[in-house]
């Protein structure tokens with residue numbers, strides 16, 4: 001099993017992000033526009049790096065010091081102590097090797113243990129079987145479906161809604 005670490009993202013990661021942005025399969029799976037220019041990507045990346053972690057906490061996923069993806073908590077509700085989970089492994093050749101699972105666990109642990117969140121939500125397009133499997137493996141429970149809610153890979157698709165409560169998380173470890 002490869003050792004996965006979370007680390008802050010930097011402007012120096014832009015070249016890696018640019019490589020991912022040139023992979024159509026990854027872009028379609030992750031909802032990114034295809035064929036963004038270096039300048040467009042740089043503008044987006046700079047804005048993202050300047051976003052307060054109270055609004056969106058996005059960490060790099062690293063394997064042997066190489067950036068391979070990112071994982072995030074966003075849409076924080078600090079009164080209700082909730083957030084929304086998201087993840088992408090940009091290095092597609094590494095899909096299916098347990099990296100998403102390990103990175104997801106690290107971010108969820110941070111959310112529950114350090115940020116003291118009570119619940120973390122996630123939404124997945126129904127045809128995204130790999131992501132559905134990942135959410136279930138991480139302990140998320142399905143709460144419902146939004147029928148034909150968003151376009152995924154060119155087709156109007158259901159969105160599956162998940163929640164992971166802190167009590168469930170704590171009882172797993």
Ligand SMILES: CC(C)(COP(=O)(O)OP(=O)(O)OC[C@H]1O[C@@H](n2cnc3c(N)ncnc32)[C@H](O)[C@@H]1OP(=O)(O)O)[C@@H](O)C(=O)NCCC(=O)NCCS
Nearest residue numbers: 029030087088089095096097098099100101129130131133
């Ligand atoms: C979704 C994503 C983050 C998963 O990362 P990953 O590193 O490939 O995930 P893992 O290897 O930890 O696999 C998690 C589970 O997915 C399942 N899985 C793997 N390949 C699969 C496939 N081809 N079809 C269905 N399920 C699959 C397995 O059940 C696996 O659990 P297991 O280890 O018990 O077999 C990654 O594929 C990705 O970045 N996809 C594009 C972006 C995206 O879809 N993000 C999520 C948006 S909600």
